[in-house]
Amino acid sequence: MTEDIPEREARSYETSQGDTIFITQRDGGFFAYQNICPHLQVELEFLENQFLDQDQEFIQCSTHGALFNVETGECISGPCLGDFLTKIEIQVHSDGGIYLTE
Numbered sequence: 892m893t894e895d896i897p898e899r900e901a902r903s904y905e906t907s908q909g910d911t912i913f914i915t916q917r918d919g920g921f922f923a924y925q926n927i928c929p930h931l932q933v934e935l936e937f938l939e940n941q942f943l944d945q946d947q948e949f950i951q952c953s954t955h956g957a958l959f960n961v962e963t964g965e966c967i968s969g970p971c972l973g974d975f976l977t978k979i980e981i982q983v984h985s986d987g988g989i990y991l992t993e
């Protein structure tokens with residue numbers, strides 16, 4: 892539900908396929924990605940639901956500190972510069988439910 896994910900915060904979820912994804916809100920829009928860093932294919936967060944950097948401006952990998960654009964998933968700093976997180980297509984319904992569309 893959208894109310895579970897405040898602006899500039901993120902929450903992780905397990906899909907029915909057993910993958911871990913996370914969803915974050917930015918400027919009222921919701922963005923979802925696989926919880927896998929393109930650098931070493933490890934999970935991004937060190938603490939539960941801590942996917943953003945200190946300023947809550949970018950998605951951050953806790954292993955080597957790579958920063959990713961929230962809207963596009965592109966790595967803009969760090970060892971995987973230019974690579975992308977794997978985006979998950981979602982739809983937000985009027986009841987506040989967030990649904991994966993794939």
Ligand code: FES
Nearest residue numbers: 928930952955957
């Ligand atoms: S594993 Fe994510 S930046 Fe190295």
